[in-house]
Amino acid sequence: xxxxxxxxxxxxxxxxxxxxxxxxxxxxxxxxxxxxxxxxxxxxxxxxxxxxxxxxxxxxxxxxxxxxxxxxxxxxxxxxxxxxxxxxxxxxxxxxxxxxxxxxxxxxxxxxxxxxxxxxxxxxxxxxxxxxxxxxxxxxxxxxxxxxxxxxxxxxxxxxxxxxxxxxxxxxxxxxxxxxxxxxxxxxxxxxxxxxxxxxxxxxxxxxxxxxxxxxxxxxxxxxxxxxxxxxxxxxxxxxxxxxxxxxxxxxxxxxxxxxxxxxxxxxxxxxxxxxxxxxxxxxxxxxxxxxxxxxxxxxxxxxxxxxxxxxxxxxxxxxxxxxxxxxxxxxxxxxxxxxxxxxxxxxxxxxxxxxxxxxxxxxxxxxxxxxxxxxxxxxxxxxxxxxxxxxxxxxxxxxxxxxxxxxxxxxxxxxxxxxxxxxxxxxxxxxxxxxxxxxxxxxxxxxxxxxxxxxxxxxxxxxxxxxxxxxxxxxxxxxxxxxxxxxxxxxxxxxxx
Amino acid sequence: xxxxxxxxxxxxxxxxxxxxxxxxxxxxxxxxxxxxxxxxxxxxxxxxxxxxxxxxxxxxxxxxxxxxxxxxxxxxxxxxxxxxxxxxxxxxxxxxxxxxxxxxxxxxxxxxxxxxxxxxxxxxxxxxxxxxxxxxxxxxxxxxxxxxxxxxxxxxxxxxxxxxxxxxxxxxxxxxxxxxxxxxxxxxxxxxxxxxxxxxxxxxxxxxxxxxxxxxxxxxxxxxxxxxxxxxxxxxxxxxxxxxxxxxxxxxxxxxxxxxxxxxxxxxxxxxxxxxxxxxxxxxxxxxxxxxxxxxxxxxxxxxxxxxxxxxxxxxxxxxxxxxxxxxxxxxxxxxxxxxxxxxxxxxxxxxxxxxxxxxxxxxxxxxxxxxxxxxxxxxxxxxxxxxxxxxxxxxxxxxxxxxxxxxxxxxxxxxxxxxxxxxxxxxxxxxxxxxxxxxxxxxxxxxxxxxxxxxxxxxxxxxxxxxxxxxxxxxxxxxxxxxxxxxxxxxx
Numbered sequence: 001x002x003x004x005x006x007x008x009x010x011x012x013x014x015x016x017x018x019x020x021x022x023x024x025x026x027x028x029x030x031x032x033x034x035x036x037x038x039x040x041x042x043x044x045x046x047x048x049x050x051x052x053x054x055x056x057x058x059x060x061x062x063x064x065x066x067x068x069x070x071x072x073x074x075x076x077x078x079x080x081x082x083x084x085x086x087x088x089x090x091x092x093x094x095x096x097x098x099x100x101x102x103x104x105x106x107x108x109x110x111x112x113x114x115x116x117x118x119x120x121x122x123x124x125x126x127x128x129x130x131x132x133x134x135x136x137x138x139x140x141x142x143x144x145x146x147x148x149x150x151x152x153x154x155x156x157x158x159x160x161x162x163x164x165x166x167x168x169x170x171x172x173x174x175x176x177x178x179x180x181x182x183x184x185x186x187x188x189x190x191x192x193x194x195x196x197x198x199x200x201x202x203x204x205x206x207x208x209x210x211x212x213x214x215x216x217x218x219x220x221x222x223x224x225x226x227x228x229x230x231x232x233x234x235x236x237x238x239x240x241x242x243x244x245x246x247x248x249x250x251x252x253x254x255x256x257x258x259x260x261x262x263x264x265x266x267x268x269x270x271x272x273x274x275x276x277x278x279x280x281x282x283x284x285x286x287x288x289x290x291x292x293x294x295x296x297x298x299x300x301x302x303x304x305x306x307x308x309x310x311x312x313x314x315x316x317x318x319x320x321x322x323x324x325x326x327x328x329x330x331x332x333x334x335x336x337x338x339x340x341x342x343x344x345x346x347x348x349x350x351x352x353x354x355x356x357x358x359x360x361x362x363x364x365x366x367x368x369x370x371x372x373x374x375x376x377x378x379x380x381x382x383x384x385x386x387x388x389x390x391x392x393x394x395x396x397x398x399x400x401x402x403x404x405x406x407x408x409x410x411x412x413x414x415x416x417x418x419x420x421x422x423x424x425x426x427x428x429x430x431x432x433x434x435x436x437x438x439x440x441x442x443x444x445x446x447x448x449x450x451x452x453x454x455x456x457x458x459x460x461x462x463x464x465x466x467x468x469x470x471x472x473x474x475x476x477x478x479x480x481x482x483x484x485x486x487x488x489x490x491x492x493x494x495x496x497x498x
Numbered sequence: 499x500x501x502x503x504x505x506x507x508x509x510x511x512x513x514x515x516x517x518x519x520x521x522x523x524x525x526x527x528x529x530x531x532x533x534x535x536x537x538x539x540x541x542x543x544x545x546x547x548x549x550x551x552x553x554x555x556x557x558x559x560x561x562x563x564x565x566x567x568x569x570x571x572x573x574x575x576x577x578x579x580x581x582x583x584x585x586x587x588x589x590x591x592x593x594x595x596x597x598x599x600x601x602x603x604x605x606x607x608x609x610x611x612x613x614x615x616x617x618x619x620x621x622x623x624x625x626x627x628x629x630x631x632x633x634x635x636x637x638x639x640x641x642x643x644x645x646x647x648x649x650x651x652x653x654x655x656x657x658x659x660x661x662x663x664x665x666x667x668x669x670x671x672x673x674x675x676x677x678x679x680x681x682x683x684x685x686x687x688x689x690x691x692x693x694x695x696x697x698x699x700x701x702x703x704x705x706x707x708x709x710x711x712x713x714x715x716x717x718x719x720x721x722x723x724x725x726x727x728x729x730x731x732x733x734x735x736x737x738x739x740x741x742x743x744x745x746x747x748x749x750x751x752x753x754x755x756x757x758x759x760x761x762x763x764x765x766x767x768x769x770x771x772x773x774x775x776x777x778x779x780x781x782x783x784x785x786x787x788x789x790x791x792x793x794x795x796x797x798x799x800x801x802x803x804x805x806x807x808x809x810x811x812x813x814x815x816x817x818x819x820x821x822x823x824x825x826x827x828x829x830x831x832x833x834x835x836x837x838x839x840x841x842x843x844x845x846x847x848x849x850x851x852x853x854x855x856x857x858x859x860x861x862x863x864x865x866x867x868x869x870x871x872x873x874x875x876x877x878x879x880x881x882x883x884x885x886x887x888x889x890x891x892x893x894x895x896x897x898x899x900x901x902x903x904x905x906x907x908x909x910x911x912x913x914x915x916x917x918x919x920x921x922x923x924x925x926x927x928x929x930x931x932x933x934x935x936x937x938x939x940x941x942x943x944x945x946x947x948x949x950x951x952x953x954x955x956x957x958x959x960x961x962x963x964x965x966x967x968x969x970x971x972x973x974x975x976x977x978x979x980x981x982x983x984x985x986x987x988x989x990x991x
Contacts, residue, residue: 019878068897070978071904111874133900137891144885147933151941152870159941163933170890170929174922177900181907182915 022110057486081483220253239352283310288423332401367441524603655733670713780807868944
């Protein structure tokens, strides 16, 4: 069965049908239809992990059909240990997002649900595409639904945020398009990503391609200093939009580094690793400090996302020629990507829960929420701890692996990176203290009603995921082990054309 | 009578006869029954389209009228698309024109004559035939733009169009006469051979090329010969704007190929440099000026200038270091670009006409405010057009841009690769103003609360148009193949 195609096209088809036939006077039916579609799409992705062969780094569940004959473009899909978890994460997040919007979105429900379903299919497509052009089409197409989601259902400055999001990302990815076409030409007329991996390239060509990809993916990750679109987009986006942005869309950039930059331009990656490490450390330290002074909860979590993603890019570009360091950092970075998907998504959902009741994201508008919403507060504190990286939660595993590997590469880099534990604890716990603990601050907080069944269900599922990943990360690392070591073996070999 | 001689140009002859029949028939038809004229015109266009399709799949190349005209696959394909574009234009234009008292018999007759001019240009193998077709098309269009006599804007537009158009024709004619003087022939293939001998005074040839390229740039609307485009697009009644901005673009592309590629490819080094400058200037000015517009028609005019610039870029890398190995790739990419651009333009102006009512022109960007609430379907269709013009996948505009960029990069000449980077950066500017239209439709609340009341055939046609832009974006292979076939066969002969 073409599982990957189903995972891509089922949600897209459902989304299109909802757009075509959904109406606001049938909102309840639209919600249920969207939920069923999301659940089915998620169910389709489960066999990808249960049937995954962990003993090989090759692409699995492959599909290959001719697409555009004139340019030798193929509709080519496949997943390996690097990407398979993101397919699941995307489908899972979509379910959560649809549940989270249940009572909140009352206008143009079908468009909201449809946009998220279509977005979900496109995102899965990005992770599965094994053809450069197909990847680009999915990568770019995700901008359209996200632009509309931010712009239609967003906050007061939504128009500014939507434009900034779209144009920033487009600017980066257009350069990538030129690089893709150049690779197409260099490889003798093929968009096959795996063929590009084997393609010998001179150093100067590699550097140009590396930077073209760098702009596209650095904007998406986002890396300092091209991160400024993210806080705006997060603050203005509706809860669901923030969740998908943080949990999945940021991962597209990091995934791009794994799939394109590292294997296609290994020599340039080595040569410019210092830059990547420096930018990542700036993200970890400086952005961590910026997060400390935020007054807006969403902004705080947005900056925290940038800092956490700094860890990911750091993990990718720490090369250790002698020992096991690289393997640890790279797997750690991927684990960090997955765990950040759960944790940041959950953090944004928590802010959404509060915002739905009080309609403010200011930290100062709250205080003592734990008194009136005890159940909710326990979830929120759990996710905050995961964000800090407390052992036993998902956030710990990835950071620990990256730091451990980094020590083997360079002690001082590891030292600076490890400081994130301090900054992270600083900004997260301080926010938790001001929002959830202490005396009840005002009448709004006094009138708060604790979460209902729907909210409980979605937070509970996420809490289980966060704890499971923290306590027993083996299934995650097992799946990616072969692919990561395969990638590292590949990257270690120079491909400068002689 | 020798039927063999007539066979290659049978569609043109049939169209001429039918145009006359339509003109005469209309005299006997009272105003309220104008639908009869309309149906007759559409039926004739439809049969012409079928004939073009038949010839295209026949695949053969014929010369007729002592080599004055050539009927080749490229001509038939462009002729087919022009005819389809004209049919679509008439579908969109009919209710709009009817509510403004513009639905006269002349509309159909002149449109058919304009199309005849286009078909003649497309099939020309002789400088004079090119000129003949060009004038037939242009004169019909001048008259069409001027049809709303009592409107100062339309009259001004017609005046500008006429004066500048005549100037452009003069340029072209002057250039062609120089080529004739230097090579001693009016026939395009003879000129090609004469240039190939290398015994002709190059200074004269280059000067002639400059005039020819300027004339073509006028007709295409490339900077710095673009001044008429915004005024005509904005001033003319929208149905006439579409007549000017639809099929004639294909014709301008066709004569550019006929003259520059078939006739003067020996001078490619010279005209490619000119096209590079024209295209960069067009993309820069078109995109920058479009940002500042509040009138949608004017914005689309500047956007057309930018799109033409991008299309011209596709014509640049045909000849690299005297080698034509990348020519069919480059020219078929440009052809794909112009065909899809026309498809998208038809839709955008169709949308403007759909939203317009009697006594209300929906030509400001603000008239599209909150369209997503008034009509989610048509807001979606318009959004598809806008994303396509901006070149965002999965719409056909992306593949058009990809094809052109690919043609540039595959030359492996650093200059062309940088050109691709410049084009990409400038198209980012373009994304801003297309996104603004989407923003107005989706993010703003409606000010105009009238229901969308367009005629049913317009709605269906627009939906098809939007679906075509989206579907060709998902499966562009077929159309690309057609364009490539046409260009490859042209080079084969």
